[in-house]
Amino acid sequence: MTAALRAAVRPRRPHRRGPSRPSPLIIGFVLIPLLVEAVSVFWPAIQGFYISLTHWNGVNPPTFAGLANYRQMAGDPVFRKALEDTALWLVLFGGLSAAGGLGAALFLQRERRGIAIYRAALFLPVVFSLTATALMWQTLYQPNGVLNGVLSAVGLGGWQHAWLANPSTALYAQIVPALWREIGYVMVLYLAGLKGIDPALYEAAKVDGASAWQQFRNVTLPQLRSVNAVVVSVIIIDSLRSFDVVWSLTQGGPYNSSQLLSTYMYQTAFVNTDFGYGCALAVAIFVLAFGVIVSYLVRAFKESD
Amino acid sequence: MSSYTVSRRGLLAGAGAVGAAAALSGCATATAPAGSTQQGGAVTLQSDLSSPLAEQAMQSLVAAYSKQSKYTVKLNTVAATTYQPLLPTYLTSANPPDIYTWYAGNDADHYSSQGLLLDVSSAWKTMDNYQPALKTLSTDAAGKQIFVPTDYYWWGVFYRKSQFAKWGLGEPKTWSDFVNACATIKAKGAIPIGLGAGTGTAWVAAAWFDYLNIRLNGADFHRDLLQGKHSFTDPKVVDVFTTWKQVLPYFDPNGTAVSWQEASNQLLNGKCGMLLTGTFFADAVPKGSIDDLDFFKFPVIDPSVPDAEEAPTDGLFASSKTHNAAAVLDFMTWMATPTAQNLWTATSSGTVIPANPQATAPSSALVQKGKSMLAEAAQLTQFFNRDSTDALQNTANTALIDFIQNPGKLSSILTTWQSQAEQVWKTA
Numbered sequence A: 001m002t003a004a005l006r007a008a009v010r011p012r013r014p015h016r017r018g019p020s021r022p023s024p025l026i027i028g029f030v031l032i033p034l035l036v037e038a039v040s041v042f043w044p045a046i047q048g049f050y051i052s053l054t055h056w057n058g059v060n061p062p063t064f065a066g067l068a069n070y071r072q073m074a075g076d077p078v079f080r081k082a083l084e085d086t087a088l089w090l091v092l093f094g095g096l097s098a099a100g101g102l103g104a105a106l107f108l109q110r111e112r113r114g115i116a117i118y119r120a121a122l123f124l125p126v127v128f129s130l131t132a133t134a135l136m137w138q139t140l141y142q143p144n145g146v147l148n149g150v151l152s153a154v155g156l157g158g159w160q161h162a163w164l165a166n167p168s169t170a171l172y173a174q175i176v177p178a179l180w181r182e183i184g185y186v187m188v189l190y191l192a193g194l195k196g197i198d199p200a201l202y203e204a205a206k207v208d209g210a211s212a213w214q215q216f217r218n219v220t221l222p223q224l225r226s227v228n229a230v231v232v233s234v235i236i237i238d239s240l241r242s243f244d245v246v247w248s249l250t251q252g253g254p255y256n257s258s259q260l261l262s263t264y265m266y267q268t269a270f271v272n273t274d275f276g277y278g279c280a281l282a283v284a285i286f287v288l289a290f291g292v293i294v295s296y297l298v299r300a301f302k303e304s305d
Numbered sequence B: 001m002s003s004y005t006v007s008r009r010g011l012l013a014g015a016g017a018v019g020a021a022a023a024l025s026g027c028a029t030a031t032a033p034a035g036s037t038q039q040g041g042a043v044t045l046q047s048d049l050s051s052p053l054a055e056q057a058m059q060s061l062v063a064a065y066s067k068q069s070k071y072t073v074k075l076n077t078v079a080a081t082t083y084q085p086l087l088p089t090y091l092t093s094a095n096p097p098d099i100y101t102w103y104a105g106n107d108a109d110h111y112s113s114q115g116l117l118l119d120v121s122s123a124w125k126t127m128d129n130y131q132p133a134l135k136t137l138s139t140d141a142a143g144k145q146i147f148v149p150t151d152y153y154w155w156g157v158f159y160r161k162s163q164f165a166k167w168g169l170g171e172p173k174t175w176s177d178f179v180n181a182c183a184t185i186k187a188k189g190a191i192p193i194g195l196g197a198g199t200g201t202a203w204v205a206a207a208w209f210d211y212l213n214i215r216l217n218g219a220d221f222h223r224d225l226l227q228g229k230h231s232f233t234d235p236k237v238v239d240v241f242t243t244w245k246q247v248l249p250y251f252d253p254n255g256t257a258v259s260w261q262e263a264s265n266q267l268l269n270g271k272c273g274m275l276l277t278g279t280f281f282a283d284a285v286p287k288g289s290i291d292d293l294d295f296f297k298f299p300v301i302d303p304s305v306p307d308a309e310e311a312p313t314d315g316l317f318a319s320s321k322t323h324n325a326a327a328v329l330d331f332m333t334w335m336a337t338p339t340a341q342n343l344w345t346a347t348s349s350g351t352v353i354p355a356n357p358q359a360t361a362p363s364s365a366l367v368q369k370g371k372s373m374l375a376e377a378a379q380l381t382q383f384f385n386r387d388s389t390d391a392l393q394n395t396a397n398t399a400l401i402d403f404i405q406n407p408g409k410l411s412s413i414l415t416t417w418q419s420q421a422e423q424v425w426k427t428a
Helices: A002-012 A024-051 A069-076 A075-107 A117-126 A130-141 A146-154 A170-194 A199-207 A212-223 A225-240 A244-249 A261-271 A274-305 B002-025 B052-068 B080-092 B106-113 B134-135 B161-167 B175-187 B200-225 B237-248 B260-268 B279-284 B324-334 B339-349 B367-375 B390-405 B407-427
Strands: B042-047 B071-077 B101-102 B150-151 B155-160 B191-194 B272-278 B295-297 B308-310 B313-318 B379-380
Touching: A024 A199, A024 A274, A069 A274, A075 A117, A075 A170, A075 A225, A075 A261, A075 A274, A117 A170, A130 A146, A130 A170, A130 A212, A130 A244, A146 A244, A170 A225, A170 A244, A199 A212, A199 B279, A212 A225, A225 A274, A244 A261, A244 B106, A261 A274, A261 B390, B042 B324, B052 B071, B052 B324, B052 B339, B071 B155, B080 B101, B101 B106, B101 B324, B134 B150, B134 B379, B150 B324, B150 B339, B155 B161, B155 B260, B155 B279, B161 B272, B161 B295, B175 B191, B175 B237, B175 B272, B191 B237, B200 B237, B237 B390, B237 B407, B260 B272, B260 B279, B272 B279, B272 B390, B279 B367, B295 B367, B313 B324, B324 B339, B390 B407
Parallel strands: B042 B071, B042 B101, B191 B272, B308 B379
Antiparallel strands: B101 B313, B150 B313, B155 B272, B155 B295
């Protein structure tokens, strides 16, 4: 719209020579960030893609390998496990942090005395470095740690586990600290969204006799659609890169049982110095993240049209 | 409206295409030739000794060197976890740092085969008194010395003298003695063997694999296995695990859940009886408790196999692209002297043995015992990752923790280990 307007206005401006050109200032504003972006983002990304087509250990010169790394990925049981774990992580972490964040926002949206304390308390985990957070949770999960202590104190001694060392609990045990942090962040996004809803809509709904549930279902949720797009993108990106918590707690172990695509990529590239395969894994993560987000956004925009 | 958008997209696409062309022709992966010659007497020492104690010791070393030399060394300490993945990048860059702290063995040899390391044979001319084993360790496949060892440490089965006295135990010499000692400790209500292969320290489990393999099949087989000359499904490797199974019931049931720091605490507070560990654990031991600590050599299983011990060796190598080889060699020669190594052992934690036999090793009974154990050994190995690669260490972590938790799955674990290892050997 604005571009059309501008195009209509432009010819009327007096020009000394030639057709209308954007001012050098505007060109500068476009080109300089583009250049920075190109050098710092696009170029490395393209190189990463190129490295994924090579065998490279960081020391020898890389040898072109075509799609060999991608073929290897197809037959790699650890990759398959990491893919499954990442999908599980996406569903559990994503679903619970969206639900938890929305729940907390609804609960804390009304202005009461001292409400800011509760909001701050929920947001606080976002502020901590996740590595520090992980150390704290590691202590809780120790075989003689607080969690097992509490379980035995309430008579559930049979539920005790070596939470991070047991392959059947390790992944879930690590989703909890990640959620602990993400919920506060999602809550803030939803709080902002809720503040933006016109109170007149609720008044109108009340006049029409809508119940609290109907108000939520027919006013709040539709009004939050634009925030949802942001939240979903943030959650997907965060869950595909939730590397720090897993790397500090189990490094994907025991025996790959909590391996995520991000930890596997890091391990392959930076511990095993197999940069070719590591970059191929990074490309796979990129395609997944991009695919999921784009398909969501396309759907969301179609709905809003 | 639309024409405006399209032209902007066209511009972006054009810029992208130009970027892609530039990226594919001159890539980050290309190795540029050495740049301008840097004159002057200063060289850089890249160090991964980032713990406060070690960094301080390194600083005083560098200061002492600079005081007596016309050259100066600039110390650049990098966190140990960052150092390892960055090392190939340092070495292959156009203008690399000059000297590096690292370890001897397979890794150094690998870099040397790529022509990245400086020939330090001239420094070795002053090092005739060094053990031949250390010289072999510092020599690459082409026969030139590329490494200057500064110190090494040892692994042993550590225990508390007071606890062993209470349980009426002596130091086990043979495997059956050892199994009996485990049974005794278990009967007394303590955990016989601590492990500490939990959270982030899974690699300590490889000490058990190393020692069982060395004792059963010998150091040569062990090294060949790690280089890919034998398979992990070999019956000799299966033997290692069947022997391990005899003592597995005596391992700490939480051995794969707690870190080695926690495991060494368990040893100190008497919850567990024995711990196979390197001397680095003593860094964190309170001064008073260290006198109660003692160790014995990993028990002999087959007397016909010559004794080999793990003696991880640390030291320095240098980049072949250095612009000041004279200064580098001068510093490395100095680091090989008793003066420098005495300074190092005096200021660091005190459980390492200086590489120069003329240097004064810490006088504690523990260090003297460790030193004589290594001197008597027929062969020295480094450690799993040092004798192979960190990538192979990862495959070992996966296989060994799986075995400790599920000994019944042994044959499938070994098959998986072999296929993962083949992948590593292929990319190396």
